[in-house]
Amino acid sequence: MLRKLFYILLLIPFSCIDPYNVNLEEGEQLLTIEGFITTDPGPHQIKLTRTDTYGSVFEGLIRPVRQAQVNVRDSEGLVTFLTEIEPGIYETPEGFTAKLGLSYTLQIRLQDGREYASFPERVNQVAPIDNVSIRSVELATESRLETRVGVQLIAEFKDPGDQTNFYYWRTAPGSFVLVANPELYTNPPTHPTDPRGPAPKQCCAICYLVESNRIQSFTLASDEDFNGLETRRPVAFIEDNGLRFKDTYRAELKQLGISQNAHRYLRLVDQQLSITGSVFDQPPANIRGNIISLDDPDETVLGYFIAADVASQVIYIQPSDLEFRATPRIIPDDCLTVPGASLEPPSNWSFD
Known part of the structure; x- marks a missing residue:
């Protein structure tokens, strides 16, 4: 019996494990x-x-x-x-x-x-926008089975020929008529065995929604290729998400005249945002802007402070303007249940 116990003890490994502390800088x-x-x-x-x-x-x-x-x-x-x-x-x-x-x-x-x-x-003064037109487009994606549809905003302006100009386009938060279907509302079941029953609501089918663009896309250009010329350029894309173009959509295009250094900074940012993630892409890096520390000149500060002249123009887009449409999304409820929706139009909405 003692001999068997001795062999069993030999099979049990005896070791002392020191804890490994991972110190992340x-x-x-x-x-x-x-x-x-x-x-x-x-x-x-x-x-x-x-x-x-x-x-x-x-x-x-x-x-x-x-x-x-x-x-x-x-x-x-x-x-x-x-x-x-x-x-x-x-x-x-x-x-x-x-x-x-x-x-x-x-x-x-x-x-x-x-x-x-x-x-x-x-x-520096920026050229005024003479007109904003639209183009309904269908864009390919990485998936062969999917496409993106939406509206390109095209800025038309005359570039001054007596100076070098740098352009920066972005859109203000858009707003649109939000169309819902309260007549399709159904009561939620009170019990797992209860069916959902129709319960049409009297209100509300039409609201207004102002979008909040957390990620702001932008377009850049210098007038190297069109100095002094009448120019027509696609500068923004608004994707059809199934809700935006069921009725009227209000878009506001902003055309900013920026400095050469600001243009260079934004171009580097744009290149970094377009990295696809393949092994051949350059690794993301911190892009230094025009802001420095007065206490430590070697400190890295991110971002860029821009001061610019701006020209703006508003365009209202109707469903009939679009050749390509996304599948409409149905809201089977009161439109006021959508966060941010209001029965009152935005203050900058025009009915002319």
């Missing part, structure tokens, strides 16, 4: 500045955040930078202070506008005393 917290000022009436917003980067394996954490002192100084010495309206979001006074020919510098002082400033950005 905390990533550098990078200050990021987003926002711009234009010749449009304000308020204009500047967003301050700080990213914690832990390497390519980990997703960065984004935190708002609170209680900073933020101001914009023009080349004539006038200082305009911004107010923090939400954590990390700072806003100019209502009605503030950038002025043509002046240069503007963004100045930031954090709660811990560290200071940052942008290089001056001059406001």
Whole structure:
């Protein structure tokens, strides 16, 4: 019996396991500045955040930078202070506008005393938009079985021939008539064995919805190929998601004249956003903008402060304007159940 117990003990491995502590180096917290000022009436917003980067394996954490002192100084010495309206979001006074020919510098002082400033950005006049037209398009995707349909916005303008111009196009948040089908509403079952019964609602089939574009697409160009010429360029794409074009859609195109350095920065950002992820793509990198730390010139600060002239034009798109349409989405309920929907049209909506 003792001999059997001895052999059993020999089969049990005896070892001492030391705990392995994984010490991950905390990533550098990078200050990021987003926002711009234009010749449009304000308020204009500047967003301050700080990213914690832990390497390519980990997703960065984004935190708002609170209680900073933020101001914009023009080349004539006038200082305009911004107010923090939400954590990390700072806003100019209502009605503030950038002025043509002046240069503007963004100045930031954090709660811990560290200071940052942008290089001056001059406001150069942009060509007015003569017209905005649309083109209904169907775009191929990576899947052979799927396509994207929507509307291209085409800007028509005459580029000035006496200077080099850099263009930056983006759209303001769109708004549209939201069409629902409250007559299709059915009561939810009160018991697993209960069927859903029809329960048509009297209200409401028509609402208005203003979209909030969290990810803002943009288009860039320099006038190298069309200096001094009448130009017609596709500059924005609005995808048909099955709801946007069931009735009227309001789109506002903004054409900004930016500096050469701002154009270069945005072009690099655009190239990085277009990376597909293949092994032949260059790895993403932090793109330095025009903002520096006054305390540590070697500190990396992300983002770019833009001051620009802007030309805007609004276009209303009707379903009859579209050749290609997405499958309409049905909302079998009151349209007011959709977050952000309202029975009142937006203040900038025109019925002419």
